[in-house]
Amino acid sequence: MSRAAALTTLSLRRAATSYRAPLAKASLTSTSTTTTTIPSVSAAAVSRLRTSHHHLFSTSATSYNKMKAVIIKDGKGPADSLYIGEIDTPSPGKNELLVKNKTFGLNRMDILQREGKYAVPPQAGPTLGVEFAGTVVQVGEGTSLYKVGDEVFGLVYGGAYAEYVVAHEDMTLPKPKELSWEEAAGVPExxxxxxxxxxxxxxxxxxxxxxxxxxxxxxxxxxxxxxxxxxxxxxxxxxxxxxxxxxxxxxxxxxxxxxxxxxxxxxxxxxxxxxxxxxxxxxxxxxxxxxxxxxxxxxxxxxxxxxxxxxxxxxxxxxxxxxxxxxxxxxxxxxSTLRSRDLAYQSNLLHRFKDEALQKVKDGELKVFIHEVFPWTEVVKAHKEMEANKNSGKIVFEIPQ
The missing domain is CATH 3.40.50.720 (NAD(P)-binding Rossmann-like Domain)
Structure with missing residues (x-):
């Protein structure tokens, strides 16, 4: 049985567990000795107004206002240019959530963006990644749909390749208990x-x-x-x-x-x-x-x-x-591209999907097929896997908690 087939025989009703296949030791290590200053995603807000807040949560990053994220050396390059370094931890603005990431998905656009061949929307920021699953650790002004501790998954314009990600509450959904963290991250994009x-x-x-x-x-x-x-x-x-x-x-x-x-x-x-x-x-x-x-x-x-x-x-x-x-x-x-659409369009799409299809995902009539789950320290290996067109189904990353 193929690796993808073996993974997909697991029930969607399984509790949040890891699909991690046997993998080599991490080929990419956290770069704790190099601090790379990248403008906070909050500074790039065009349609995502944000407010600076003092962070009232603990992180595993090496300093109080920093977090670990996947960085592209020199701003663009091959898969080998990816490494884990430090950037500013973003703050949630009005109607936004700060989510501690557990898993995030790999998409073809990530490869194109890494290569400098993808025109990202202005609100995206330099960090890769448009889909995530994790736990809310802070909420912005006016947020009414979620509270700290809620488990969510959803879409962002960018920034999901990181320990923390800011998402608009209208672009997130509660994580169904029927889906694992890996499956939840494999749904949005x-x-x-x-x-x-x-x-x-x-x-x-x-x-x-x-x-x-x-x-x-x-x-x-x-x-x-x-x-x-x-x-x-x-x-x-x-x-x-x-x-x-x-x-x-x-x-x-x-x-x-x-x-x-x-x-x-x-x-x-x-x-x-x-x-x-x-x-x-x-x-x-x-x-x-x-x-x-x-x-x-x-x-x-x-x-x-x-x-x-x-x-x-x-x-x-x-x-x-x-x-x-x-x-x-x-x-x-x-x-058509989804990432270039405005917040109202994406939100309407997300909620139409929730109303018409998500229940079938939770029931198992629609299946999230996971090709492989990589620890995010193996981001280089995962990008090369997709570049070689080896995947059948979704490639997902997990961040150790």
Whole structure:
């Protein structure tokens, strides 16, 4: 059984326990001898107004107003440029929470940001990470939804690769007891991105056929399940780059359903394989870009939607391209990112997900598939794992408490 499959057989109802697989000793150690001064996230607030407070909590950082965080040497670079150092501990502003992190997720955007290839929103700050799970240790003025000691998970514009993170109360949810800390950190970015692509941008309707590229990625795994179990899709097709991932999609994510189909794009043509089953699809969610553009247009039915979440193969098409199907089939092509959305949009999305899908996650109908849990001291190793496209499901970090 694969590592991902073994992990995913664990029940969602299991109490908060660690999935940590046997790992080598920490390859990245805390840099206690180097103090790196990075402007506090609170100073970068554009839409996140903050107020300075005297901290009334203890931290494991080396000084009272400092905390440990993952830092990128020289501001950008390869995975080996990551190390743990010290930065200022942020303070919660109006309607914000200071959360002591237990776990946080790894996303493809973290790699792009580390490389200097991702335009972060102005309120993000320099520290990586957009999703977290932890315990509230301080609340800002006007906060009414949470109190100190509450267990929460949620989204931030940045700063989750740290011992403490500031989050707006409208972008957090109570951590369900049915989810482990690792699972909770694996929900926000992937599942909200997938929900947004399918239901808000892609107009998914019951009975539609859907194609999800990068089906074994964190977003892909979420999208396949949401399309089936929330959207009522008729058939769900997915692509992935290895036979192991194809098996994972069919047997683990799809649970053997005859509605789930997966194609190894390295050995098969997904357009040909899909047309053996149906005449086309109504919605495509794509991370790849130029390499799939023409085939995507051919596969879409009349009034279909093509939603781009990334351009991993590049955004510039190779040579002349027939875009006639856009008119002939009245197709809609959209690009969307979640991180660039304002607080109101993200909050509405989060609470719609809570109302329409979270209960199914708690019940186990929708599963959070964890590829591996790394101690955050192995952040370099984890980034390299994702860069090599080895993950099936979510990569999560844990911070020793």
């Amino acid at each position: 992937n599942w909200l991105t997938a929900f947004q692509a399918l239901f808000i941008e892609g107009n998914l309707k019951k009975g539609d056929n859907v194609l999800i590229h990068a089906g074994a990625s964190g977003v892909g795994v979420a999208a396949i399940q949401l399309a089936l179990h929330v959207g009522g899709a008729n058939q769900v097709f997915a692509t992935a780059g290895s036979d192991e991932k194809i098996k994972f999609i069919k047997e683990e994510v799809g649970r053997g359903s005859d509605k789930v189909h997966a194609t190894n794009y390295k050995t098969q043509d997904f357009e040909t394989e899909i047309k053996k089953v149906t005449d086309g699809v109504d919605l495509i969610v794509d991370f790849v870009g130029k390499d799939y553009f023409t085939r995507n247009l051919k596969l879409l039915r009349r009034d279909g939607y093509l939603i781009y979440l990334a351009f991993l193969s590049g955004p510039v098409l190779d040579g002349p391209t027939n875009i006639g199907p856009l008119l002939a089939k009245r197709l809609t092509v959209r690009g």
